Amino acid sequence: MSKKLIGLTLVAVLIGVAIAGVVKDNIEKTTEFDNIALGSDVDFLATEQGLAKGEMAPDFELTTLDGKRVKLSDYKGKKVILNFWATWCPPCRAEMPHMQAYYEEQAASDNVEILAVNLTKEDHGLEKIKTFKEEYGLSFPIPMDEKGEIGSLYQAVTIPTSYILDTQGRVQTKFVGPMDQATIENIISTMD
Incomplete structure (x- = not known):
């Protein structure tokens, strides 16, 4: 025993x-x-996944929800919030009103562009994305990652994921999770 x-x-x-x-x-x-x-x-840069601080963000070309072709390199000279999201993602839904408010109120004066890359391959169809855009009144470009290649390239496994790029296209920050307007303003204000 x-x-x-x-x-x-x-x-x-x-x-x-x-x-x-x-x-x-x-x-x-x-x-x-x-x-x-x-x-x-x-420093919220992921060390295990994604691009490291100071790396050049890989260029890509996608078609927006509005049918326009956009290249990341077209935004050289501007700071870029490169956001990866999907309509079914609750944190993405929480984040979008803050991104839109920042875009309307401060993006132009801060020399910032928002590219909200929709992970289209993982989403629920074009109509849902259009409805989402209308529901939230989104006015920034929404490039469509129809094949999932750009999300994979940027290792956007958890969404929302945002890369903040400087005017030269270098990664300054990677933020995983939803950002509110104050967080966006804080990140942008710390950049040159």
Whole structure:
């Protein structure tokens, strides 16, 4: 009987150690996310996925929801918020009114363009995207990533994901999760 008790105790200790490790890892990730979500001075560039700070953003050409061809390189000389989103994404829905308000109120004076790349391959059809645009009154360009190549290139696995590019097209920040207007203003104000 004592061997069973020792064995059960050993198993319980090992399970406890495993749970403690998982909890510690989750606490670290949650704290990191909270710092990012609150717009703290944390460098929110992902080190494991996506482009690193200072890298040139890969150029691409897509057709917008309005049928116009846009190239990322056409925006050289402007700061660019390159946002990846889909209509079914609740955080994207929460973010869009803030992006639109910033675009209307400050983008021009801050020399900023917003390119909200819709992950069309993962979305629910063109009509849903058009309805979404109308519902939120979006006036910035919405390039359509119909094949999913640009989202993959920028490793936009979790959405919304936004890359903030400087006037030369270099990555300054990667932000994963929804941004509010104050966060956008804070990020843009820290750029040259």
